[in-house]
Amino acid sequence: MNSDLTNEKILTRSSKVMLIIGIILIAANLRTPITSVGPLLGMIQSDLHLSNTMAGLLTTIPLLAFAGLSPFVSKLSRKLGIEILIFIALLTLVIGSLLRPFGGEMSLFVGTFMIGLAIAVGNVILPSLIKKEFPFKLGLMTGVYSISMNLCAALAAGLTVPIAMNNSFSWHGSMVFWAILGVLALVVWLPQLKYNQRSSEKIATHLATTSVWKSPLAWKISLYMGSQSAIYYISIAWLPNILADQGLSSTSSGLMLSLMQFAVMPITFIIPIIAGRMKNQQLLVGISVSLFLIGIFGIMFAAGNVLILSISIILYGIGSGMSFSLSMMFFNLRTTSATESADLSGMAQSIGYLFAASGPILFGTLHDALSSWQPTLYVLVAITLLMLYCGLDAGRNKFLFSQKK
Numbered sequence: 001m002n003s004d005l006t007n008e009k010i011l012t013r014s015s016k017v018m019l020i021i022g023i024i025l026i027a028a029n030l031r032t033p034i035t036s037v038g039p040l041l042g043m044i045q046s047d048l049h050l051s052n053t054m055a056g057l058l059t060t061i062p063l064l065a066f067a068g069l070s071p072f073v074s075k076l077s078r079k080l081g082i083e084i085l086i087f088i089a090l091l092t093l094v095i096g097s098l099l100r101p102f103g104g105e106m107s108l109f110v111g112t113f114m115i116g117l118a119i120a121v122g123n124v125i126l127p128s129l130i131k132k133e134f135p136f137k138l139g140l141m142t143g144v145y146s147i148s149m150n151l152c153a154a155l156a157a158g159l160t161v162p163i164a165m166n167n168s169f170s171w172h173g174s175m176v177f178w179a180i181l182g183v184l185a186l187v188v189w190l191p192q193l194k195y196n197q198r199s200s201e202k203i204a205t206h207l208a209t210t211s212v213w214k215s216p217l218a219w220k221i222s223l224y225m226g227s228q229s230a231i232y233y234i235s236i237a238w239l240p241n242i243l244a245d246q247g248l249s250s251t252s253s254g255l256m257l258s259l260m261q262f263a264v265m266p267i268t269f270i271i272p273i274i275a276g277r278m279k280n281q282q283l284l285v286g287i288s289v290s291l292f293l294i295g296i297f298g299i300m301f302a303a304g305n306v307l308i309l310s311i312s313i314i315l316y317g318i319g320s321g322m323s324f325s326l327s328m329m330f331f332n333l334r335t336t337s338a339t340e341s342a343d344l345s346g347m348a349q350s351i352g353y354l355f356a357a358s359g360p361i362l363f364g365t366l367h368d369a370l371s372s373w374q375p376t377l378y379v380l381v382a383i384t385l386l387m388l389y390c391g392l393d394a395g396r397n398k399f400l401f402s403q404k405k
Helices: 011-027 038-048 051-082 082-099 105-133 138-165 170-195 201-208 218-247 250-277 282-301 306-333 336-371 378-394
Strands: none
Touching: 011 105, 011 138, 011 170, 038 051, 038 138, 038 170, 051 082, 051 105, 051 138, 051 336, 082 105, 082 170, 105 138, 105 218, 105 306, 105 336, 138 170, 138 250, 138 306, 218 250, 218 282, 218 378, 250 282, 250 306, 282 306, 282 336, 282 378, 306 336, 306 378
8 A cells, every 4th residue: 555654653453443533523523613603693793793794704714714724734744744733733723612702703703713724624634644544444434534523513503502592601601612522632632643754755756746736637526526515505504595485484494404414414424435345436426416406406396395395405415415425535535645635635625615615605696686596596506517527537446646546
């Protein structure tokens, strides 16, 4: 196995277990600080007298931080070592999480930005870490960290308000509560620092001549990642409004969004395992796109029918889970080393989160111009077709800089 970041010491069974626990806890922190904010926006606005625009920045700032830092994470990991970089990221996340609830508007936004930078590191480096430490368990470990990330994100979205409603907490205490996950991950990660290694100068020289930004396949994977990110974040932002326009109550619309989130979770565990055992992943790409399209057209023409909407949103959620899992797997399946995986992950996630940050804004602007959700939803159809085009090539059995495997 060509692994340029392999440790000289063979990890013992107990240290492997601690590493897996560390990965699970890191993954648990990759969405929780974001999904725990949305339900609290009303309380935060009321308390700090924020406008809707300023409140909206609380969910946009992390995405912009993801897009801005992601291309540089791989270079930082080569300079500092993966384990130390993760430690710094977790420390930054904890400081940002504790800064965010206290000190007023400025600390709220500074803390949010720090959290965004920390999560950007985790987003990019976890696939690389898995390729480095578990080269023969890529599907299983990708599934493990995906389910941890999505489960904790869903729990945070659902439990944040009940925690905040407790007289002893309020929205400040609710944010601090979720910071405990970051502290726990930081403590569990400490033993991994003794395994830290920096990349050699030879690797850096090799990378200078094999930039992922020059690879057509890397661009296909990045656009695939961007397409699925845009669809997901557009759905998170606008699906309740789309359903409310069909006559559903705000409570029912919110439940439909939760249904989509829970449909995603089991798929993000199963698909990486299946994908890792397949010669190529084109069939999975085709299935995910088909489910997306069925879901989109079901939502468009359901006319408020709860049964049709429920089935459509479940299929839509399964398609979303499949496409996200395939994006994560492509970072490892289409690369030959942990460093190359980190480079591809950084490129794809930078492009992906630019799509994610701009998608909901452009989608909302188009709705305002057309005064209807029906034609606006065809934008999702167009994005899905782009995802199919890029995904079919990304799913082929080949590496970024070599012939077929």
